[in-house]
Amino acid sequence: MSVVTNFPSKKTGGANGAPVAGSRLVVEQVGKNFLGPDGGAVSAIGSVSLDVAPGEFLAIVGPSGCGKSTLLQVIAGLMMPSSGKVRLGDQDVTGEPAHMVYLFQQYSKSLLPWMTVANNVMFAFSHRLKLSGAAAQARCRDYLAMVGLADFGNHYPWQLSGGMQQRVAIARALAAEPRVLLMDEPFSSVDALTRMDLHALILDLWSQKRFTAVLVTHDVDEAIFLADRVAVLTHRPATISEVIETKLPRPRHSIETRESPAFLALRHRLLKYLLARNDGGAHG
């Protein structure tokens, strides 16, 4: 059994809400090099180590182009690291692990336009679970209802607004019932109000389902609002310079939490830190 540290304060885990034991996510000194234009190796990630407890919500913030997405793709098994390794539970990640799902930034590119919303959602699980047609439909309806799109199963993604499309992508990711949900700036291509709406939605679903969440973002407010811990990445080659526990009470509220002194203090600290780095300032 893994020791659960910093476990979220709001525990609503029911029958399907219990955190899955053995799904601790460990990133051990992961480095990633790419082939540069001159044929030499360019280091995207220096050496990153992370330890994410089951059911924890971790945010990784860093400046644009610092290798955040690369790190997340390595964790997801979509890319092999050049050094170090990723472990989920007691298994090394060498391909796409069965219990990990990746939520992409661009819903317009990850939703399949030739499939209805319902078929997009079923794409997440129908090949793994040999469900009857009716059972698959029911599961699909459940997840669409969770994101408030119960009536949109027969629509095509491109018939929906951007926010609705990202809701479909969220429903699809969760319909796979992952132990770990990796999110690659999933709220950055919708407008500000929709983004706050989706933040509340993802927190609600997370508290119901108790998956481990790893969010990559450049939005400091978003990181603090959602996460238990915020890891700060440096410029390329990325390393973790700081990990901050937010310790904000849950459940969190869209307006109140963002106005609380504790939130503002964290925001101040993180922004100061990130902006100093952008000026090419001293390394902490």
Add this chain to the structure above:
Amino acid sequence: MASGRDRATAVVLGIIVPLAGLVVLEIASRSGWVNPTFLPPPTTILATFWGIIASGGFAAPLAQTLLLLFTGYGIGCVAAIALGILMGSSGPVFNLFEPLTELLRPLPKPALLPALILFLGLGARMEITIVALGCFFPVLINTIQGVRAVEPTMINTARTFGHGTMAIWRRILLPASAPYILAGMRISLGLGLILVVTAEMIAGSGGLGDSILSAQRTFLVKESYAWLVVLALLGLLLTWLFTVVERRLAFWNAPPIQ
């Protein structure tokens, strides 16, 4: 709605020019500006055309042309899609075939007819082969493009849900490249029609191309033009049919404006 009226206006405008052309030809032919032996008045041609339709005489040549066209088109498209998928997804396969396809692609396909006749004679095998060769290249080029243009995020999405290679091909790569493949098939259908008619004229063993040329050679000029009308209508019908098929198969490619 204004859009209905706009469409009606567009249709009327579109008819004016061909109609005016026919009127000019009618006058030119009847007044003797052009030799009516070479160009009978359009009304006479239409009457002859109607005779071919009413007697059912159009059926055999049309059926033969369609059979040759679709056999060659089918073979060419299937081969091109298969090779295009391999070339689009594998660097070595692309490097292996690219110089050869770039050499053969710009070659005007009717130039191959003499050689094909030597090997295959003047029959259906030669005609199908030239159609297949002509239809092959546009579909090949577009399939390669289509496979390469598939959004990596879509493939990664499928991978992260644990879909295997075969499922990714069937459920992501093929549908995602379908709009490209269909665009190539549209070009090939037009090329196929050109080539089947050319080959039929040379082979002289039936079909619309043979009908047009044989009628002209035996001074049945009205008939020759009437067969031309049959051919033009066939082209129009095939284009329309293809548009319908394309809209059904790649419906997401032109989503309606909200």
